Amino acid sequence: xxxxxxxxxxxxxxxxxxxxxxxxxxxxxxxxxxxxxxxxxxxxxxxxxxxxxxxxxxxxxxxxxxxxxxxxxxxxxxxxxxxxxxxxxxxxxxxxxxxxxxxxxxxxxxxxxxxxxxxxxxxxxxxxxxxxxxxxxxxxxxxxxxxxxxxxxxxxxxx
Amino acid sequence: xxxxxxxxxxxxxxxxxxxxxxxxxxxxxxxxxxxxxxxxxxxxxxxxxxxxxxxxxxxxxxxxxxxxxxxxxxxxxxxxxxxxxxxxxxxxxxxxxxxxxxxxxxxxxxxxxxxxxxxxxxxxxxxxxxxxxxxxxxxxxxxxxxxxxxxxxxxxxxxxxxxxxxxxxxxxxxxxxxxxxxxxxxxxxxxxxxxxxxxxxxxxxxxxxxxxxxxxxxxxxxxxxxxxxxxxxxxxxxxxxxxxxxxxxxxxxxxxxxxxxxxxxxxxxxxxxxxxxxxxxxxxxxxxxxxxxxxxxxxxxxxxxxxxxxxxxxxxxxxxxxxxxxxxxxxxxxxxxxxxxxxxxxxxxxxxxxxxxxxxxxxxxxxxxxxxxxxxxxxxxxxxxxxxxxxxxxxxxxxxxxxxxxxxxxxxxxxxxxxxxxxxxxxxxxxxxxxxxxxxxxxxxxxxxxxxxxxxxxxxxxxxxxxxxxxxxxxxxxxxxxxxxxxx
Numbered sequence: 001x002x003x004x005x006x007x008x009x010x011x012x013x014x015x016x017x018x019x020x021x022x023x024x025x026x027x028x029x030x031x032x033x034x035x036x037x038x039x040x041x042x043x044x045x046x047x048x049x050x051x052x053x054x055x056x057x058x059x060x061x062x063x064x065x066x067x068x069x070x071x072x073x074x075x076x077x078x079x080x081x082x083x084x085x086x087x088x089x090x091x092x093x094x095x096x097x098x099x100x101x102x103x104x105x106x107x108x109x110x111x112x113x114x115x116x117x118x119x120x121x122x123x124x125x126x127x128x129x130x131x132x133x134x135x136x137x138x139x140x141x142x143x144x145x146x147x148x149x150x151x152x153x154x155x156x157x158x159x
Numbered sequence: 160x161x162x163x164x165x166x167x168x169x170x171x172x173x174x175x176x177x178x179x180x181x182x183x184x185x186x187x188x189x190x191x192x193x194x195x196x197x198x199x200x201x202x203x204x205x206x207x208x209x210x211x212x213x214x215x216x217x218x219x220x221x222x223x224x225x226x227x228x229x230x231x232x233x234x235x236x237x238x239x240x241x242x243x244x245x246x247x248x249x250x251x252x253x254x255x256x257x258x259x260x261x262x263x264x265x266x267x268x269x270x271x272x273x274x275x276x277x278x279x280x281x282x283x284x285x286x287x288x289x290x291x292x293x294x295x296x297x298x299x300x301x302x303x304x305x306x307x308x309x310x311x312x313x314x315x316x317x318x319x320x321x322x323x324x325x326x327x328x329x330x331x332x333x334x335x336x337x338x339x340x341x342x343x344x345x346x347x348x349x350x351x352x353x354x355x356x357x358x359x360x361x362x363x364x365x366x367x368x369x370x371x372x373x374x375x376x377x378x379x380x381x382x383x384x385x386x387x388x389x390x391x392x393x394x395x396x397x398x399x400x401x402x403x404x405x406x407x408x409x410x411x412x413x414x415x416x417x418x419x420x421x422x423x424x425x426x427x428x429x430x431x432x433x434x435x436x437x438x439x440x441x442x443x444x445x446x447x448x449x450x451x452x453x454x455x456x457x458x459x460x461x462x463x464x465x466x467x468x469x470x471x472x473x474x475x476x477x478x479x480x481x482x483x484x485x486x487x488x489x490x491x492x493x494x495x496x497x498x499x500x501x502x503x504x505x506x507x508x509x510x511x512x513x514x515x516x517x518x519x520x521x522x523x524x525x526x527x528x529x530x531x532x533x534x535x536x537x538x539x540x541x542x543x544x545x546x547x548x549x550x551x552x553x554x555x556x557x558x559x560x561x562x563x564x565x566x567x568x569x570x571x572x573x574x575x576x577x578x579x580x581x582x583x584x585x586x587x588x589x590x591x592x593x594x595x596x597x598x599x600x601x602x603x604x605x606x607x608x609x610x611x612x613x614x615x616x617x618x619x620x621x622x623x624x625x626x627x628x629x630x631x632x633x634x635x636x637x638x639x640x641x642x643x644x645x646x647x
Contacts (some may be wrong), residue, residue, distance in 0.1 A: 004615050009260040012369050016267065016376070024529045028382040036274040043281060048341055055282045100314040101322070102287070105295035112314050 059098050060106050066135050067107040070124065077137060080111045081122035081147065086155040091128045114151060120144060127151075160280065164338035165345060171231040172200025172349075178234025179203065181241045183422040185407075191360045194353040201331065201346050202400065202429045203230070208306065208330040212488060217304035220337050227334070264372025268355070271379055272388075276348050279389035283342040289328060289391045292321025297332035297343065311490045320577055323489070325480045327433045328391065344391055351388045354399045355379065358592060361406070362599045367608040367615075374595050377534060383527040384588055393434050394585040400430035401437060402592040405560050408444070409553065412451050420465055424472040431473040436574040438477055440589065443563045445469045447556070500576035510569035514583050519565070527584060535561075535594040538601050546602035554600035557593040564590035 020029050046054065053061055070077045082097050089095075097103075103111040112118050124137050125147045138144050176196030180187070187195055207226045208218050216222050245251055257265070284294045299308040306326065315322065335343035355375055362371035379385060387395040407423035410416075427444070431437045445466045452462045505513075518524055524532060539558070542550065568586050572578045598604055 004617070005258050005260065008369060008611060008615060009258075009263055012260050012263060012373075015373070019376075019380075022530060024382065024525055025380060028380065028385070028529065032382070032385060033271060033274055036277065040277070046281075051281060051342075052283055055285055099291055101291045101295055101310060104310065104313045105290055105298055110313060116314050118314060 056106065058095055059102075062133055063098070063103050063107040063109050063111075066126070067109040069135060070109070073137070077124045078110060079118065079122045079124070080109060080135070081119060081125040081138070081144075082111050082113050083126055083128070083151050084114050084155060087151045088128055088133075091131050092133075097126075114148065119148075160340045160345075161338060168204075168227075168334070168338055168346075169197065169349070171227050172204060173197050174200070174231045174235040175203050176200030176234075177242075178231075178236075178238055179425075180422075181238030182234075183418045183425075184238075184241060184416075185419065185422055186243075188360070191357055194356045194360075198350055198353040198357070198399065198403075199429075201350055202327070202396070202433070203234075204334055204346075205327045205330045205432070208300070208333045209326050209484065212306045213484075218300055218306065218333065219304050223334060223337060258368065261368045261372070264368065264376070268359075268372065268375060268379065271376075271385075272352065272355070275351065275385065275388040279344050279348040280340070280342075282389075284332075284344065284391040286390055286392055288321050292324055293326070293328035293332060294391070296322060296326075296329045297336060300329070300333050301336055307488060307490050320575070323485050324393070325432050325435060325476075326484075327396065328393065332391075344389075347389070347391060347395070350396055350399055358595070362595070365599045365608070366604060367611045369611060370604060370608050371599075374599060377531055378591060378595055381528050381531045381591065383584065384591060387585070387588070392585070394588050397430055397434040397437060398588040398592065400426050400433060401440065401589045402596075404430055404441075405444075405557065405593060406596070408448065409556050412448075412455070412552065412556065415455070415457070421468065421472075424468050427469065428473040428476045432476040432480070435477050435481065436571050436586075437589075438473055439570055439574055440563055440567050441469065441473050443567060444560070447559050447563070451552075451556070500573055500578070503572045503576070503578075505572070507569050507572065510572050510578075510583075511566075513580070514569055517580055518584055518587060523584070528587075531591065531594070535598060538598045538603055541603050542601045549602045551600055551602075554597050554602075557596035557600070560593040561590045561597065564593070 020026055043051070043054075066080065070080070082103075085096070088097065098106065100111045100113070100116075103109050112122055120141075122138055122144070124135060126133050126135055127147065127150060128134070136147075138147065173193060173196045176199035177192065179199055180192070180196055204227065207223060207230065211218050211222050211226055284290060295310045296306060296308065299310045300306055303309060306329065310322065331346045332343040335346050339345050355378075358378070359371055359375045362374045365371075366374070379388075384395070404423050404426035407419050407426060411420040411423055427437070427441050431441070448469055449462050449466045452465060453459075516522055518527070519532060542554070564587070568583055571582060571586060575582075
C-alpha cells in the first residue's frame with residue numbers, strides 16, 4: 001500500500017464524513033440507514049401476516065376483521081358502506097380508511113362510500129362508537145336512511 | 160423466499176437481456192454485460208403475462224414458466240453466433256487488485272444498499288398508487304388467472320387511472336410472487352443494484368475511482384430517490400430506462416452505428432411502457448437528435464428516418480397498451496386517452512413556477528433531494544464560467560437532457576388530470592442520472608480527476624526510478640539522472 005493511495009483514502013473518508021454531517025444527509029443517514037439495525041432482529045421472525053399488519057397498519061387490520069366477521073353472518077353480506085372522512089376523522093384523526101379497491105386487495109371486502117352510485121346496494125355499514133369503528137348490518141331502506149342521516153348529522157361541517 | 164426461483168429468474172433474465180443486446184450487437188465489458196443484461200431482462204419479462212393474456216391463455220404458473228423458458232431460449236439462441244466466448248478463457252480474465260479507496264467506496268455503497276434490499280424483501284408494497292392498481296391486479300391475477308379479473312368489478316370511482324397504467328409492475332409482481340416471494344418486489348432491487356453497478360462503470364470510464372464512487376454515492380443518497388429503491392412505484396425504473404435510452408443515443412452520436420440508435424429507441428420504448436407520459440420527454444429528444452445528426456452532416460433522409468423511429472418505437476409501446484389492450488382486453492370500456500387534460504385549471508407556466516419554487520430551488524428541495532441539485536448547479540456554473548469553450552458533446556447532451564426534463568415536467572399536466580406536485584417530485588428523477596453524466600463529462604471534474612490520478616502516479620514514477628537505480632550499479636551520472644527524474 002503506497003502512501004499516496006493511503007492519503008487519498010484518508011481524504012475520501014474525511015470528505016464522506018463531512019458529507020454525512022450536512023444536516024439533511026445526517027438526518028437521512030440516521031433515519032434510513034443507521035436505525036436499520038434497531039428493529040431488524042424483531043422483524044426477522046415476523047410472519048407474512050405480521051409484516052402486512054406492520055406495514056399497512058390499522059386500516060388493514062380493520063378491514064380484515066370486518067371481512068372475517070361478515071363471513072360468519074347468515075345471510076352473507078356483500079357490500080359495506082364506509083363513512084365519509086368528515087365524519088370519522090373527527091374521532092380518529094390519524095386513520096384514513098382505504099378506497100374500495102384497496103379494501104378489496106387487503107381482504108376481499110367490497111366497500112362503497114356515500115358519494116358512489118352503488119351506495120344503496122350496501123347491506124352493512126361502519127360507524128364510530130366510543131372512538132371505535134363498529135360494523136352494523138343494513139336490512140332495509142330505512143336503515144340506510146338512518147345511517148346516511150347519522151353520517152351527515154355528525155360530520156365535521158355540520159357540527 | 161424461494162431462492163431456487165430467484166436464481167432461475169436471474170439466469171433467465173440474464174440470457175434474455177444478453178440475447179437482446181446480442182441482437183443489436185451491443186458490446187460491453189463482460190461483468191458490466193451481466194448487469195445490463197439483467198436489467199434489460201427484467202423489463203423484457205414484464206411483457207410476458209400481458210402477452211399470455213393477449214393469447215387468451217390463463218395466467219398460471221405453468222403458462223408463465225413455459226413462456227419464460229421459451230423467451231429465454233429464443234433470445235439466447237437467435238444472436239448465438241455473435242457471442243464472444245473468448246472472454247471466458249482464463250487467459251483473458253484479468254483481475255486487478257482494487258485500491259483501498261475503491262474498497263472503501265464499494266463497502267460504503269454496499270452498506271447503504273443493505274437497508275434498501277432488506278426493506279424491499281421484508282415488507283409488502285405500500286404506496287397507494289400501487290395498492291390501488293398493479294398490486295391488486297397482480298394478487299387477483301394469481302387467484303383468477305387473468306388480468307381481466309374481479310378487481311374491475313369493485314367500485315373504481317377513485318382508482319381507475321392506476322388500474323389502466325401499463326402492466327409493467329403488475330406483470331413483474333405476478334412473476335415474482337409466483338416464483339420468488341409472496342410480496343414480489345425483488346425485481347426492483349435487481350434493477351436498482353444492476354443500474355448502480357453500471358452507472359459506477361460509466362463514471363469510472365471518465366473519472367478516478369474515488370470520484371466515480373462519490374458520484375454514485377451522491378445519487379444513491381438523494382433522500383427521496385433512495386426511498387424508491389424499495390418502495391414499489393414506476394418512477395425509479397422509468398428513470399433507469401430513460402437514462403439508458405440517452406446513454407445509447409450518445410453512443411450512437413459517437414459511432415453513428417444504426418444498431419445502437421435502434422437499441423436506444425427500444426430503451427426509450429421500455430421507459431414509455433413503464434410510464435406513458437415519458438413520450439412527452441422523448442419528443443424534444445428527437446429534436447436534439449435531429450440537430451446533432453444535422454451538425455454531423457448526416458444525410459437528411461437518414462435524419463428524418465431516425466427522428467421518426469425515435470418517435471414511432473416508443474409510441475408503439477404506448478399504442479399497444481392504450482389503444483389495444485385497455486380498449487379491447489380490459490372490461491371497463493375505457494381509454495387512458497380520456498385521461499388527457501388539455502384544458503387544465505392551472506396551465507404550463509403556473510406549474511413551471513410552482514415546480515421551480517417548490518422542488519428545484521426552494522420549498523421541499525433540500526429535504527427531498529439533499530444537496531444533489533445544488534452540487535449539479537455548482538458544477539454547471541463553474542463549467543460555464545471557466546470552461547464553457549471546452550464543453551464537450553458528452554457533457555452537452557446530458558445537460559440538454561436535464562433541460563428537457565426541466566422544461567417538460569410542467570407539461571405533464573396536459574397528459575393527466577391527476578398531475579400534482581407528488582408526480583412532479585418523482586418526475587424529476589429522470590434528470591438525476593443525466594446530471595451525473597453531465598458532471599462526469601465536465602472539464603471541471605475531469606481535471607480534478609486527472610489531478611488525483613497524477614498525484615497518485617507521481618509515486619510510481621519515483622518508485623520506478625528508485626528500483627532502476629537499485630538494480631544496476633549506481634554511478635555518478637545515473638544518480639544525477641535519477642534525481643532529475645525524481646524531481647520531474
